[in-house]
Amino acid sequence: MGQTLAEILDGAACGRFPETDGGTTVVAAPNGRDTGVIA
Structure with missing residues (x-):
């Protein structure tokens, strides 16, 4: 599993x-x- 948010979402x-x-x-x-909230 990736370590960045982009890798996790990809x-x-x-x-x-x-x-x-x-x-x-x-x-x-x-x-x-690019900072935001993802729920």
């Missing part, structure tokens, strides 16, 4: 999802301009 788009361990993954914002 994987999910291809059917590869993070482990279902009930955990939370915190990733850094790519840059200030």
